Each structure stands twice: as structure tokens, then as C-alpha cells.
Amino acid sequence: MHINRLNLFLLFLNIFYKFGALDGDGEQNSCIQNTDDYQMGFVVKSLNSTNDNGNTSSSSYTYISITHTESKITVTNLAVYGNLAGQNIPAVVVPPSIINETFPHWKHGIFFSFCPGNLKENVFLVDKTNNYNNKLKGEKFNPKSTRCSLAFCQIGLYFYDKDIGSTKDLDHYEYPFYVGFKGDSIKSSLYFKVSSYAKNNFYLYPCPYYGWINEISIAKFIPSPNIVGNGLVIDEKDRRHIYVPVLPLSENHDYFTCGEIIQLGNLGSISVGYKLKEEKEESKELSSLLFNEGGSITCEAYTINPVYTWRYGPLGMNNNSNFQSMEYMGQKLQLYSGHYLFYYDFQKIHESYTIGRNNGRIKDENLESALDYHKPSCVGKIGDVPAKIKLKNNNFLSLSPKKVDQFDVYHLSDNAKTKKIDVTCELKLDVDSKYMNDDFYNLRYKPILVKGSISNNLGKSKNINNFDFSSDSLEGYGFYSCILDDSMTNKLIKPSQFLILPEIEIIMKEDKTRTYETLPIDFSCKKVISEDIEQISLSQIIVIYNGLTKIYNKGEKKDHFEDKSKDVVFKLGNKTDKLIMKCIYKISQIDFATIEKTYQMMSNFTQNDTKTYSEDKVKEYVSDISKSISKPNDDTAIIIIVSLLILFLLFVIIFVIIVVNKKKKKRKDKPNRTNLISSIERSLNNSKSPSQSISNPSKNLDALNNKKRRVRLKITALPTESTMKKNISHF
Known part of the structure; x- marks a missing residue:
């Protein structure tokens, strides 16, 4: 239905256009010719360059077709956008050539136009001044003022409706579209060129803040983390700007980023901020800060008010020396060593903002025609105060009331003797001030813990982070020192030494x-x-x-x-x-x-020294040695005798067994005596030489019988018990 109505409208528009209908501003001449498209035009200009009607020459606008744009975005958040949620709507983007690296002075802005010009009265956008509790309110499009500049940025949802009124809730509309930027692979940027800065002389500028883009117009502005809550917001209702000192955060930066424009789809994000230029001749001399008895601090003729004061940490001053820091004091002054206080005259700030208001609303042109910036009224350096580096105590150590040679003594509790105890040193101030805490030196100096006394650690300190009592080693005990890191010195900061001992010896x-x-x-x-x-x-x-x-x-x-x-x-x-x-x-x-x-x-000692001993002492040693030698010899003799006896008994037993076995064999065979004698005789004859002969057989027989008897005697003559004892005693 929307498409048919759009075609009818474009047909009517084309006929009207061909008859040469022009608006009074002459912008029609710069629209894309021979097309029935809706078009958005963009131009960078300054308010001071406009004519009485607030317009520039029509030829300077660059027009982009709305109808045939390839970019689309999908609207979300049904609660705010109603039946628009979920639709893909055209997205018209500002040509990158207009803003990338060529955006002019802060007095300029990107102004918007619409073609056909005679229909621009029917174009509305989301009201820039308020969110109306997340209710869409329309603001009529005006090519004389609708723009994206330092004052505000009116990108986001736009609507066309031929029946739309001058002030109307945006509940009904014919043709929605989006106007925004296109971020490429390298982030596009929108940086306003500003006046110079110098050493110790940073100007206070208004940075775009949350309300710079209406927060329900789909696009959003997200401030950089370094400025969120870190500046002065004069108008908390619209939150369009936050005043911050503008400075390069590191040496190689020549810009200051206030935040980013965040868009839907693939349109990407756009960085927004200030281009910077250093002018060394504009550097400002430092003043002294005076601490008064009533608790106030004065810098030259000014009494320091934290609402209009920032604390600055120069390059090389903080532990992280690669960056400068600037922190807003707000409701309370908090001082740190070596930092500066930048004080800006609050009366001038309020006056400039009051002049810029019209019936409770900000006069936006004030930011573009005469940038609302302020130089510091006074810059004072925060001086050092006496302090001492001490061990940060914990539950495992108890401080002894007694000192040893001006050393503090800590006793280690018994339940910590098998642990590693994490420890650190801290700086404790020797003065009492409501503006200074014990972290006064923490941003500038780094205390470290080292083993040993101070005199033994000069130039060779090694930072440690714990006491190690996790083993049987004693190395966790002894002297320690809390000192500044080797690269840092300050005569007002005193190191300390202490001794760690066990609770019980x-x-x-x-x-x-x-x-x-x-x-x-x-x-x-x-x-x-x-x-x-x-x-x-x-x-x-x-x-x-x-x-x-x-x-x-x-x-x-x-x-x-x-x-x-x-x-x-x-x-x-x-x-x-x-x-x-x-x-x-x-x-x-x-x-x-x-x-x-x-x-x-x-106790087995042998004497082998060169000392002279008495005769009695020598006899005593000799007696001891003799006893020591004789005792083991008697034992050895007994062992030898018993071993020989056992061997002899084994031999006798084996011999008896052999003889008995032979006797049993003879009984079994029962040989004839005559045959046995003849056999013996033959054996004897064979064993003799041929010249020998047996002359008397009967005599030989008697001899054999005698031999047999002798054998029997030897067999039966086994040793008796008494004989064995006698033999043993003999040995």
C-alpha cells in the first residue's frame, strides 16, 4: 500500500516539478534532475556565511537519492517505534568526502536539505530537545537550522507525511527514512578544529555528550570513557555537552576524542572530537598552592572550588609515564604528589552559558559562532609532604613493642610457618590533611620490598612479593627493607627496615x-x-x-x-x-x-695419633685390643672344629652304606666257598707277574680269612659318643 501511494506521490511530484515549481530559497536548482526521487542534500557551512535567510548558494549542496539508496537499516525496539519496528527503511548517508580529514573550523556544521523543496514542510524528524519519556515527538525539518554541528547532531529517523502537522506525535507517517554517516574500514572521523594548547595551559571546551544526538532517534552518541563523569555538565536535563580540558592524552596524538556516533546495521561508527595544535609560546607559569588554616586552598587570588577544578598528571609523572591524565574533582578535592590543579573561573562559565540560553533553552548558535571555551584562571603544582614506607601488615605478623637498633620487629605466628605470605609495602603520610590520603604518592612512586637491610640493597635491590615459610628452610626470616624503586628518589620519603622472627625460638x-x-x-x-x-x-x-x-x-x-x-x-x-x-x-x-x-x-677405637700416653694407659689400650682380638678368634676355632666333625660323620655314613649294600648283594647270590676261593686265587695269580707263583694255597687261604676278619673289625669299630667327645676335646 505504501509503495502505490509513493508512486502516485512521485507522479504528482514529477508533474509539479516539470512546471518549474521552486521554493523561495532556490535550493530546487541543485536537486538531481530528471528524477522523481526524494533527495537529501548536505553541505558544510558556517552560520556566519549565510545570508539573511540563513541559506548558502544552492549549488554547494550534494544531493543523495532517498528512493533508490542501496543502504537499508532494520528498526528495532517495538516499545518506542511501534509498527515501524522490524521494517527495513532507506538510509541516506553523508558523503565521506564532506567530513573525512577536511572538516572545517568548529564554527561550521553539516547542514541538511530536502528535495523537492516545496515538500520539505511535510518532513519531520525526532525532536532534538527531549526524549519525552521514550515517546516520539516530531520537529519540523528546516534547511536553515537542521544540521550536525558542535551544538547538536540531528541524524537519525526522518519522516514524510503529506498530512503531518507542525507539532504532532509521530504515531502515523507515510515514509520513514534514516539520515546518518557511513563509516568505512578505517574509522571515519568528525573532528572540529580548535585553538591551540600549550604546556600547563589547556582550554576548557564543551564536548558532545549523551544528549548531543537524541537518544531515541536510532543513532546514539557514546562518550569516551575518559570523559564520562570527568567534566562539568551544566545542563543535566538535556546532557548535550560536558566541559572538559582538551589535551592530547599521549605524545603522538594531535586530537582529542569526545566519543563515537553508533549506528544500526553496517553503517559503522564515527569518532567525534577536536583537532589540536600546540603553541609553545602560550605555556603558562605554575603558581603556588597555599593551604589555609580554615582548610581552604588558594591559588593566586582564587579560592579553589572542586566543582571548577581538574587535577592533571603530566607525562612522566605517573607510574604509567606514556600518558597524561586529567581528572575532574567535582565535589571533593583529592590531591596527589607532583600533580597540578587547573582551576577555571566558574563565574565566566555560568555567564557564558546563561547568555546562550533562550527561555530555558540553549542558544545553539552560541557554540558555533563564538566557541564557548575558557582558559585556566590558575594552575598550581601540588607539593610533596613527609612520608615513610612501611610494611603493610597482615594477620600472620604481629609487631613487637620492642625495637632492635631502631628496627621494627615482627613475629611470625605459628600457624603461618608452612605458608607463603603475600606482602607489600605502602607509603604512610606523616601529615594529617583532609585533601591527602595515604595513597598521596601512589600515582607517582612505587614502593618495593627487598630482603636485607637498606645498606646492603643500594643499587642491587630485587623486588619480592612474599615471605616463604613453606619449607623447612630458615630463609624467610631475617631483615627486610621497604624502599622506593631504584629509579625513584625523594628526600621527604623515608625507607624503613624491619626484622621477621619466629614467635618461638x-x-x-x-x-x-x-x-x-x-x-x-x-x-x-x-x-x-x-x-x-x-x-x-x-x-x-x-x-x-x-x-x-x-x-x-x-x-x-x-x-x-x-x-x-x-x-x-x-x-x-x-x-x-x-x-x-x-x-x-x-x-x-x-x-x-x-x-x-x-x-x-x-666404640671400636684404634689408637693412631702422635700423643704420648702413660704406661698404665697403654696397658689399658693393649688389654682392650687383646680382648677385642681374642674373642672373635675363639669363636672362629669352634666353627672350624664343628665343620670338620660334620664332614667326618658324613664320610663314615657314606662308607657304611656302601659296605652294607655289598653285603646284601653277596647274601642274595650265596656263592660257593670253594668257588669263591678259586676265584680269589685266580685274581691274585692274574695280578702277579709271570715269574711269581702260588706255592702254598692253604697259606693264602688263611691269609684271606685273616683279611676278612680285619675288615669286620674295622666296620664294627665305629666311634662311640665318649670317643667323639674325646676327639673333640683333643681338637
Whole structure:
């Protein structure tokens, strides 16, 4: 239905146009010829360049077809836009050539026009002055004033309706379309050229704010994070501008970004802000800040009011030295070391804004014809105050009321001895001021924690972040220092040193077993048990053995003790089965740790030294050695005898078994005596030489019988128990 009505309207428009209908402004001549399209025109101009009617020459406008534009956007938010929500509507964009890198002085703006000119009375846009509780209200299009400039930017929803009135709720309309910008792959920008800036001389300018674009006209303006809440908003109702000091945030920037235009679809975003130029001759001298007894601060003739004051952090002043900072004070002054206070005369600011108002409304031309900027009335540097760097305490450490050589002493609680404790140092002011907190130096200086005393950390400090008590090591204890980072110095900031000690003296026990072969025997205590603990030293040695107690105190010359370069040695000259040695350590004369070593010692000593002993002592040693040698020899002899006896018994048993087996075999065969004798004789004859002969067989037989009897005697003559005992005793 809309399309048919549009075609009828365009046909009527074409006929009307061909008859040469022109509006009184002469803009019709610059419309695209030979077309029935609706068109939007754009031109950059200054209010000062217009004629009495507020128009420029018609030929300067660049016109874009609305009807045949390829850009479309989809409207959302049914609650605000009603039946328009969900529709794809034409989007007419300002040609990039008009704004990119060539946007003129801040006195200029982009003015809009509409073709056919005689129908522009039927074009409305969303009212720029108010959101009307999210209710669309119409404002009649006016080519003399409808524009995007520093005062406001009237991009967004536009409507055409031949029956629309001069003031009407936008509930009914024929032809909606969108007017905006096209952002390319490289962000398009809309930067207004402004006056120069200089060192310590930053002007206060009005930056576009949330209300610069009507917040329900689809397009939105989103301020940059660095200006949100960081400036003076005089008119909280429309929130069109926020006053901020304009400066490059880093060395390589020559612009200041106020925010971005955000659009629907693929139209992209547009950066908005100021082009900057430095004029070194305009730099401003710093003034002194005076703190008065009543609590006020004065800078030259001005009493500082935080509502019109900003705090500035120069390049290289903050810990992050790559950027400058500018922070609005608002309702309360908060001072930081090395920063500057920029104060602007509030009376001039209010007067300029009041003059710019008309019946409660802002006179927008005031921003474009004479930019509402203000130079700082006074710039004062914030001086330093006395402070001390201290350990930031935690639940694991308790401060002792006693100090050691002006060192604070902290005791570590028992339940923290197996932990890593995160720790930091902090700066504490030595003055009381309602404008300064303990973070006064935090933006400028960095305190660090290092192990050891200050004198041992000059030029070699290594920042640490925790005390490590997670192992049996003692290295977490000792001296620490809170100092400034190596690259920073300030005579008013004093470092501090402190000592970490256990709540209860540390006792470490070691059980040792050693075998000693010579006298004297050396036992030692190390002079230093950790290279990471400063001023720790061996204070005392206690040795206990054989009911005796030997004590050595640091620096003494005492028998049996020898002071060497790295340890102290105790020499034991007597034999003992057990020795206890206690090595006692102190830090700055405070008991710290005791290492108790218990030695279980083997008693098999041999004398191999060069000392002279008495005759009785030598006899005693010889007797001990003889007993030590004889006892193991007797045991060895018994073992040898028993082993030989066992071997002999085994031999006899084996021999008896062999003989018995042979006898059983003979009984089984039952051989004839005569045959046996003949066999024996033959054996004997065969064993002799040929010259030998048996002359007397009967004699040989008797001899054989005697031999057999001798064998029987040997077999039956086995050793008796008494015989065995006798033999054993013989051995």
C-alpha cells in the first residue's frame, strides 16, 4: 500500500516539478534532475556565511537519492517505534568526502536539505530537545537550522507525511527514512578544529555528550570513557555537552576524542572530537598552592572550588609515564604528589552559558559562532609532604613493642610457618590533611620490598612479593627493607627496615650415627646457617658427653674448641658412646634458632695419633685390643672344629652304606666257598707277574680269612659318643 501511494506521490511530484515549481530559497536548482526521487542534500557551512535567510548558494549542496539508496537499516525496539519496528527503511548517508580529514573550523556544521523543496514542510524528524519519556515527538525539518554541528547532531529517523502537522506525535507517517554517516574500514572521523594548547595551559571546551544526538532517534552518541563523569555538565536535563580540558592524552596524538556516533546495521561508527595544535609560546607559569588554616586552598587570588577544578598528571609523572591524565574533582578535592590543579573561573562559565540560553533553552548558535571555551584562571603544582614506607601488615605478623637498633620487629605466628605470605609495602603520610590520603604518592612512586637491610640493597635491590615459610628452610626470616624503586628518589620519603622472627625460638634436632677410628674426633657448628639471613651468627656451643658439659661462647678462647673461618670445631679426646652438640644462633642478640645434634658413636677405637700416653694407659689400650682380638678368634676355632666333625660323620655314613649294600648283594647270590676261593686265587695269580707263583694255597687261604676278619673289625669299630667327645676335646 505504501509503495502505490509513493508512486502516485512521485507522479504528482514529477508533474509539479516539470512546471518549474521552486521554493523561495532556490535550493530546487541543485536537486538531481530528471528524477522523481526524494533527495537529501548536505553541505558544510558556517552560520556566519549565510545570508539573511540563513541559506548558502544552492549549488554547494550534494544531493543523495532517498528512493533508490542501496543502504537499508532494520528498526528495532517495538516499545518506542511501534509498527515501524522490524521494517527495513532507506538510509541516506553523508558523503565521506564532506567530513573525512577536511572538516572545517568548529564554527561550521553539516547542514541538511530536502528535495523537492516545496515538500520539505511535510518532513519531520525526532525532536532534538527531549526524549519525552521514550515517546516520539516530531520537529519540523528546516534547511536553515537542521544540521550536525558542535551544538547538536540531528541524524537519525526522518519522516514524510503529506498530512503531518507542525507539532504532532509521530504515531502515523507515510515514509520513514534514516539520515546518518557511513563509516568505512578505517574509522571515519568528525573532528572540529580548535585553538591551540600549550604546556600547563589547556582550554576548557564543551564536548558532545549523551544528549548531543537524541537518544531515541536510532543513532546514539557514546562518550569516551575518559570523559564520562570527568567534566562539568551544566545542563543535566538535556546532557548535550560536558566541559572538559582538551589535551592530547599521549605524545603522538594531535586530537582529542569526545566519543563515537553508533549506528544500526553496517553503517559503522564515527569518532567525534577536536583537532589540536600546540603553541609553545602560550605555556603558562605554575603558581603556588597555599593551604589555609580554615582548610581552604588558594591559588593566586582564587579560592579553589572542586566543582571548577581538574587535577592533571603530566607525562612522566605517573607510574604509567606514556600518558597524561586529567581528572575532574567535582565535589571533593583529592590531591596527589607532583600533580597540578587547573582551576577555571566558574563565574565566566555560568555567564557564558546563561547568555546562550533562550527561555530555558540553549542558544545553539552560541557554540558555533563564538566557541564557548575558557582558559585556566590558575594552575598550581601540588607539593610533596613527609612520608615513610612501611610494611603493610597482615594477620600472620604481629609487631613487637620492642625495637632492635631502631628496627621494627615482627613475629611470625605459628600457624603461618608452612605458608607463603603475600606482602607489600605502602607509603604512610606523616601529615594529617583532609585533601591527602595515604595513597598521596601512589600515582607517582612505587614502593618495593627487598630482603636485607637498606645498606646492603643500594643499587642491587630485587623486588619480592612474599615471605616463604613453606619449607623447612630458615630463609624467610631475617631483615627486610621497604624502599622506593631504584629509579625513584625523594628526600621527604623515608625507607624503613624491619626484622621477621619466629614467635618461638626454632629448635631443630638431628640424629646422627658415626664410626670413629682415631682420636681426637672433630665436631663442628657452622658460623652462618644461611647466606640469605643478614646479621645471623653463632652465639654459643654446648657439648654434652660422658656426664660432662662443655660450653663455648662467641669470641672465647677455650680448650677443646677451635675457631675456624667458617665454623667452630670441638675436639673430643675421649671415647664416648653418645654426644650431644647444641649450636645456638642469634640475630642482633635475639635468640633465633638452635640446632641440636645427637651422635650415636661406635666404640671400636684404634689408637693412631702422635700423643704420648702413660704406661698404665697403654696397658689399658693393649688389654682392650687383646680382648677385642681374642674373642672373635675363639669363636672362629669352634666353627672350624664343628665343620670338620660334620664332614667326618658324613664320610663314615657314606662308607657304611656302601659296605652294607655289598653285603646284601653277596647274601642274595650265596656263592660257593670253594668257588669263591678259586676265584680269589685266580685274581691274585692274574695280578702277579709271570715269574711269581702260588706255592702254598692253604697259606693264602688263611691269609684271606685273616683279611676278612680285619675288615669286620674295622666296620664294627665305629666311634662311640665318649670317643667323639674325646676327639673333640683333643681338637
